[in-house]
Amino acid sequence: MAETSNDDGGEPVPQATTGVAIPLRARLPALWPLAAIWAIALLPVLLWLVSQQAPQTAVAIANTARQIAMQTLLVVVVAAVVGLMVYPPLPAWLRRFKDRLRTSWSADRGPITRALSELQHFETAQKHFEVAKLAWIRSDYPLVGKHVGRSVELDATMPHAQHLLGLFSLRIGALPTALAAFAAAERLDQGHAFGDAQLHLARAQHLNGQLEASLQTYADYERNHGGSHRSHYWHGEALLAAGQGEAAALAFQAAAADPKMRLTSEENWFRARARVRCWRLPQRLPQGDSK
Amino acid sequence: MQQADEVPVTLLVALGYVTMAFLTDPISPADQQLHQYGWLLPTLVSDGEPWRLLSSAFLHGGWMHLAFNTYALLSTGPALERTIGSVRMAILYLVAALGGSIAVCVINGPLGPVVGGSGALFGMFGAILAWQMRQANSALGFLNYDGPRRIMWLIAINLAIGMFLPFISNTAHVGGLLTGFGFTFLFLSRSNKTDHWLPAWRIAFAALLATLLMHTLRPTTRWDWLWHQAQATNDMQRRSDLLEAAAMSYGNSNKPTAAAARGLEFSMAKLQRTLAELNKR
Numbered sequence: 001m002a003e004t005s006n007d008d009g010g011e012p013v014p015q016a017t018t019g020v021a022i023p024l025r026a027r028l029p030a031l032w033p034l035a036a037i038w039a040i041a042l043l044p045v046l047l048w049l050v051s052q053q054a055p056q057t058a059v060a061i062a063n064t065a066r067q068i069a070m071q072t073l074l075v076v077v078v079a080a081v082v083g084l085m086v087y088p089p090l091p092a093w094l095r096r097f098k099d100r101l102r103t104s105w106s107a108d109r110g111p112i113t114r115a116l117s118e119l120q121h122f123e124t125a126q127k128h129f130e131v132a133k134l135a136w137i138r139s140d141y142p143l144v145g146k147h148v149g150r151s152v153e154l155d156a157t158m159p160h161a162q163h164l165l166g167l168f169s170l171r172i173g174a175l176p177t178a179l180a181a182f183a184a185a186e187r188l189d190q191g192h193a194f195g196d197a198q199l200h201l202a203r204a205q206h207l208n209g210q211l212e213a214s215l216q217t218y219a220d221y222e223r224n225h226g227g228s229h230r231s232h233y234w235h236g237e238a239l240l241a242a243g244q245g246e247a248a249a250l251a252f253q254a255a256a257a258d259p260k261m262r263l264t265s266e267e268n269w270f271r272a273r274a275r276v277r278c279w280r281l282p283q284r285l286p287q288g289d290s291k
Numbered sequence: 292m293q294q295a296d297e298v299p300v301t302l303l304v305a306l307g308y309v310t311m312a313f314l315t316d317p318i319s320p321a322d323q324q325l326h327q328y329g330w331l332l333p334t335l336v337s338d339g340e341p342w343r344l345l346s347s348a349f350l351h352g353g354w355m356h357l358a359f360n361t362y363a364l365l366s367t368g369p370a371l372e373r374t375i376g377s378v379r380m381a382i383l384y385l386v387a388a389l390g391g392s393i394a395v396c397v398i399n400g401p402l403g404p405v406v407g408g409s410g411a412l413f414g415m416f417g418a419i420l421a422w423q424m425r426q427a428n429s430a431l432g433f434l435n436y437d438g439p440r441r442i443m444w445l446i447a448i449n450l451a452i453g454m455f456l457p458f459i460s461n462t463a464h465v466g467g468l469l470t471g472f473g474f475t476f477l478f479l480s481r482s483n484k485t486d487h488w489l490p491a492w493r494i495a496f497a498a499l500l501a502t503l504l505m506h507t508l509r510p511t512t513r514w515d516w517l518w519h520q521a522q523a524t525n526d527m528q529r530r531s532d533l534l535e536a537a538a539m540s541y542g543n544s545n546k547p548t549a550a551a552a553r554g555l556e557f558s559m560a561k562l563q564r565t566l567a568e569l570n571k572r
Contacts, residue, residue, distance in 0.1 A: 030488060034488070034491055034492065034495050037495045037496070037498075037499050038495055038498070040499060041495065041498045041499040041501075041502045041503075042502070043502075044502040044503065044505055044506035044511075045502055045505070047506070047511045047512055048505065048506075048509060048511050050511075051511035051512070051536075054532065055511065055517060055520075055532050055533050055535075055536035056532060056535050056536045056539060056547075058511050058512055058536065059512050059517075059536045059539045059540045059545075060539065060545045061512075062512035062540075063512075063539070063540075063543060063544065063545055064545065102431070104430075105429060105430040105431045106429045106430070106431050106432070107429055108428045108429050108432075109428055109429055110428050140487075142487060143487070
């Protein structure tokens with residue numbers, strides 16, 4: 001991170017550096033199908049190698065693998081059916097997964113390809129941001145990291161680029177960068193993205209161990225923008241971490257409240273998790289309402 | 292390459308279907324004829340006749356089977372061939388046929404014969420979907436068009452029919468479909484600048500196909516292959532190990548039982564009698 005002065009002569013605005021290393025956790029969704037294919041591909045080779053020495057062992061491995069696969073499949077199917085009926089986060093997760101997949105797979109490739117071609121001839125912060133934004137929709141984190149970092153490097157006064165840098169950094173666990181980026185986005189454009197930058201700033205502060213600042217930011221966010229299922233849920237987690245159990249229970253209760261309208265899959269996911277939190281914290285609920 | 296791309300591969304494949312049908316019997320070919328011209332019997336593939344993996348994709352089990360597959364080939368093949376080129380079409384047909392046959396050998400029992408080009412035809416359907424996914428503005432953009440949607444329905448209906456009719460090998464259909472889709476998506480269609488993972492996926496796909504082919508040719512955990520290996524070796528200890536492993540595989544348990552050993556000997560004796568009958572001219 002480096003800091004430069006804002007064009008308006010205001011506070012210094014953080015700059016990100018390019019070439020961000022994506023941790024394995026963030027790359028895992030793209031890696032596990034490949035790992036599964038390699039595991040299946042290597043099994044025949046393994047069996048052949050074993051059978052050269054002990055053919056019975058190879059057969060025993062194959063039989064055992066088949067039995068384990070069938071039993072696992074059965075357990076997964078039964079657990080999924082039961083979970084869908086009694087555990088709210090499971091259907092909520094499925095709905096969110098489906099929506100994310102649909103968004104990612106429906107994202108138009110044209111603009112990203114065009115922007116990448118244009119960047120070969122002339123680079124601007126806005127073009128880098130466009131590539132990063134589309135790559136973010138497609139969960140292409142290496143591409144996001146490369147272009148959002150460069151965008152902020154070229155022009156650190158774009159709040160939307162700072163916001164995206166914050167989201168990306170939060171996703172990959174680079175908390176100091178996320179904190180600086182969300183703070184910059186909020187400073188450059190107060191209430192940026194309908195308060196989303198402020199909400200994520202509070203989340204980043206909580207995850208970074210700055211609990212008091214985080215609780216203050218959550219309170220500011222809820223005062224300025226009203227609460228959402230997600231903000232109440234995150235606020236509840238921060239309160240719980242700060243040892244304020246009753247306030248946390250109230251926040252979770254607010255997050256789990258009946259929405260009266262169909263929620264987006266993201267909001268629904270946090271509401272479902274809040275409902276489970278309410279089950280786990282019944283003694284702290286003033287009215288014992290755990291829907 | 293340009294000259295090669297002018298060869299009408301679809302027509303040649305259709306001619307191959309008809310020629311093979313007349314060499315056997317276009318109305319109702321006998322098992323003996325189909326066996327001699329290369330039906331897919333997994334035990335024979337692993338016993339030194341790998342050409343059956345491809346020859347079976349040109350054979351059909353009767354006039355109705357031949358008519359359905361030729362109709363499907365001639366309805367979808369020419370358009371696909373014009374799109375991807377004749378050389379790629381030829382490669383696609385053979386790779387999809389291979390994928391379907393490998394699926395049959397790996398998943399089905401060793402003694403069930405299979406004929407027909409439908410595995411390769413499903414590979415062509417998969418190739419059309421993969422091509423559309425690559426060409427559209429987004430991965431699901433092709434669903435906005437009527438043609439690819441119809442192909443998806445065609446695949447779904449045919450797989451559903453295959454689930455209810457015991458003489459249709461859905462294993463070959465699914466194997467061909469996945470192979471054709473994967474091969475076209477990764478190797479035949481245009482890649483774009485954001486495909487960082489493409490080389491890794493290409494290597495993984497090729498490795499999977501290669502090792503499954505290896506397992507098809509040397510199914511180290513299948514009782515018929517183990518039994519054949521036991522008959523071929525002079526090392527008595529190795530023979531005993533192989534027969535024990537064969538009995539375990541036949542009985543599908545981790546300990547060889549006397550019943551499994553008897554069942555194995557009976558099945559292999561029956562197979563040899565059947566093959567002797569089929570090989571009579």
